[in-house]
Amino acid sequence: MAGTTPAAADTGATGSPPPATAQKPGRELRALLREIDPGRIEATVRKLASFGTRHTLSAQDDPARGIGAARDWIHAELTSYARASGGRMTVELQSYVQEPASRIPEPTRITNVIATLRGSVTPDRVYVVSGHYDSRATDVMDATSDAPGADDDASGVAVALELARVTARRRPASTIVFAAVAGEEQGLYGAAHMAERYKAAGTDVRAMFTNDIVGSPKADDGTRDPYTIRLFAEGVPSSETPEQAAVRRSVGGENDSPSRQLARFVRDVAVNDATGMNVRVIYRRDRYRRGGDHIPFLERGYAAARFTEPAEDFAHQHQDVRVEDGKQYGDLPEFCDFGYIARVAKVNAAALWTLAQAPDAPRDARIVTSTLTNSTELVWTRGTEPDLAGYEVVRRETTAPEWTHVVPVGDVTSHEADLSKDNVFFGVRAVNRAGLRGPVAYPLPQT
Structure with a gap:
């Protein structure tokens, strides 16, 4: 998936690699x-x-x-x-x-x-x-x-x-x-x-x-x-x-x-x-x-x-x-x-x-399920924070406990991924101009 950029972070006390969504303390x-x-x-x-x-x-x-x-x-x-x-x-x-x-x-x-x-x-x-x-x-x-x-x-x-x-x-x-x-x-x-x-x-x-x-x-x-x-x-x-x-x-x-x-x-x-x-x-x-x-x-x-x-x-x-x-x-x-x-x-x-x-988790995040397709369309409502810079789409395998991939998608309210919604879990999070990311919103079905 083009544009995947795991966020850099310290490994902290665990010694294991951090999640892709991890954020370094400023x-x-x-x-x-x-x-x-x-x-x-x-x-x-x-x-x-x-x-x-x-x-x-x-x-x-x-x-x-x-x-x-x-x-x-x-x-x-x-x-x-x-x-x-x-x-x-x-x-x-x-x-x-x-x-x-x-x-x-x-x-x-x-x-x-x-x-x-x-x-x-x-x-x-x-x-x-x-x-x-x-x-x-x-x-x-x-x-x-x-x-x-x-x-x-x-x-x-x-x-x-x-x-x-x-x-x-x-x-x-x-x-x-x-x-x-x-x-x-x-x-x-x-x-x-x-x-x-x-x-x-x-x-x-x-x-x-x-x-x-x-x-x-x-x-x-x-x-x-x-x-x-x-x-x-x-x-x-x-x-x-x-x-x-x-x-x-x-x-x-x-x-x-x-x-x-x-x-x-x-x-x-x-x-x-x-x-x-x-x-x-x-x-x-x-x-x-x-x-x-x-x-x-x-x-x-x-x-x-x-x-x-x-x-x-x-x-x-x-x-x-x-x-x-x-x-x-x-x-x-x-x-x-x-x-x-x-x-x-x-x-x-x-x-x-x-x-x-950080910005709030996106409101009204939905995954469009009205048609059968092997791609995934995500939609959400834009936040009202004055310093909002844009959004990232995250994903993981259905058996994974934490997010493994992050894709910056810009200041938009929809994104189409060339991956089947049947096979992975998706989420959306907001980013502000200081680079702080808010919590992930999990999209429920929109039929």
Whole structure:
């Protein structure tokens, strides 16, 4: 296929050749990544653990212990970052009263702490990163015992806060939201409220990442994988109707949902020498018997994915603080690796910053199927970004996990490829004048 030009990129921590769609980090992104500070991340994790318990049902008016004290501290931290933003970052306490429900025995106020950094060019495009600041002991209904929750999930909150700090002084083209949500351990309540608020307002959330249990690279057998983060991404979208899902399956698109394209994009921009990390994409919505704050976003039709450490050390998760045989157990800061959390933050930053600066995935991408032919016609709607330069058509074999070929096609809204649509998968992505590429859009059939 004439004109094929795989994008150059570093091999990063994997040592294997990068995908054809990979992008090298530019000077602006490298500068941002250098500012991520493991020491500040450690201070955040230790401070959150110091509140004793952050259980959703714990005290909301005690200044030193419980979820209310943690909420107020997070709000103060984000507010201090916002002062450096020149008014672009705003901070809010997003509260509601959850009526009695599963794991909520009585009406309970649940509060998300949210910082929004408004975009300067395409502010209506929104990208969300979160961690949950509530914690739990072995008994999920125990709201009084110590539950420091360092790994689960002060580590994820520390990622979101550190990204808010280093981006507050910058001007992203699109809007980035940094959230610390509550109610996760009781049933994803805070994230569901946030996602529903966005859905009701018609907010164009283009991607959401939750960081949940990202504090340690050590497994329960003692092995360590300090340069890998897992990224869980679902296939057929949870929000699709049975009819829509049937169409996707009929053309082989079950591995090309918006969330899977988002996961490929993360690998494209975050596996390199600037992060020092490998992103292991897992083709599942989440782990067995588990769930995270990306799920309410998926259920409302948003692309979302979950970052989590390479293997979990269950001896220190959801365990009461105790000493046995001279060893201390519990989800304590001592079991976190703060350099590892900082590298996870760099992966998040590379993905979020590039998403915010690059053009959006093409809208209404379609593959024309009205006639039988051994060529392939693709059509899409031109984006409205003022710095849009053009488009690239990508392709891969149907058995390949990542895109293998890239063809620049110019500032057009259609392209005909001399290859059969029956034999390969195609996609389309936009490029801006700075050379940044957005996520790939997978074309569904147009009859």
